[in-house]
Amino acid sequence: MSERIAAERDGAVPSGGRPVLEAEGIVVEYGRRPALRAVDGVGFTVAAGEVVALVGESGCGKSSLARAIVGIEKRKAGTVRLKGDDVPTLGLRRRSSAMTGMQMVFQDPNSSLNPRRRIGDQIGDGVRAALARGDRGSDPADWLRRVGLDPAMVSRFPHEFSGGQKQRIAIARALAARPGMLVADEPISALDASTQTSVAALMRSLSVEAGAGMLFISHDLSVVRRIADRVLVMYQGRVVESGVTETVWQNPLHPYTRALLAAIPLPDGAGRLPLAPAEADRLAWLDEVPAALERTTA
């Protein structure tokens, strides 16, 4: 299956079409005196049917950026546009029906699914959102089948499923809303290690099939390499390297990306310990390397 995904990924050169999502100069700050700048001027675009991955170590601002994109985190500066419409920051009001065109999958399905409602009903929320926006409706049972679960399980409750299955249900709910853009914040890291790859592959194939753009946030680099068309590498609130995944992987230019990739242990049986970066190297990671941005296949 992995070969098929890789082939499909390499073939899918970012289409020249209009981007689904455009983000520009996003800044997120927490607290004041002194404010902590979690995201420091990040901009990127995601095209329809494209998977863009966001990688970086914990605390680099990945999640803050994702939340700012969907509008559940207040932006200090910057704009986000979904199919040309401004994405407002959410207050206490209900999100406008146009904005249900962007859906989010969270890290922990235990807290993102309502434990007291049947899963068919929860997937139905997505279907109703699609209908309210004037899009096609669908059958929750059919979504269960598409994420690899038994359609007969619609009337069950979340606790009757394993972690991986629950995340599949959360994905079904997000996709049932027929979003143009899917934002997934560490959707696989709470799952059992060996189901992670299959859930990630499922997310890619379903979002590509639906023609939705996807921002996939993960610290698992081997999964990212497998499913992302393009990658954004983030360090301390800034994007330090970005571009076509395989180009970045084969020839990383920024010192942080190099350190990150050098730290991945390779399953070659040679018994080589991966390189742990020294504290002193971290200073160089703050450098700006203009050539490392927006890299293309060349």
Next chain:
Amino acid sequence: MGGIDLALSRGGIHGLAGESGSGKTMTALAVLGLLPGGMTASGSIRLADTEGPGAGSDSGFTELVGAPRGVLQGVRGRRVAMVFQDPSTSLHPQLPVGRQLTDHMRHHLGLGKPEARAKAEALLDRVRVPDARGALSKYPHQFSGGQRQRIAIAVALACDPTVLLADEPTTALDVTVQAGVLQLLRELADGGDLSILLVTHDLGVMSAVADEVTVMRQGLVVESAPRQQLFTAPRDEYTRSLLAALPGSSFEQAGEDAR
């Protein structure tokens, strides 16, 4: 699960690989007699004695399967220690790190307070937690994930165990941090007396540090071999399929060349 044979050599790292539900963690728990209710272990798990009469000789073993509680309590945390996947749940959030390091030293080894504290400081130095003395009075939340896992390893090593069971010790960590923890595990094993059973699904991690690798599937061992042999010339079809699914493995490279 049935018929698992494993042997840990002194100063070595033995890797246990397999997908979820294949029985990796249960194997580790069986060693400590910590199987969840309703499960029992049969067979034999023998731990070489390092002190007392018979130390070093062939008969100097402690049988752990069906051992009385008293014996197991002397083994758990003392001679066999365990490190878990998530350091934020394995450390007590409301006790300072120093207390978590010294409690079982004082219980198992009968050390006095100042001795235990000195030893704890030395341990934190050994796992390279910066400012070991200051760290003793801090709480787990004041450390980063990587530092917490180092502390959890220090806690496990506090009573000089001969066997360390590490269950997915780096899965929750960033790769740059993981690299440091793997180096630490390798150094500890190379130190001589400690044997490590490393349970992980990540064959990259396995390839980096394990000396011997056992692959499990559905409660059975499918293959057990020295690292080099398992990664370059696996005998079993299942092992082969696991390796082929990985980017960067020797098999994937071969596949690309052939194309």
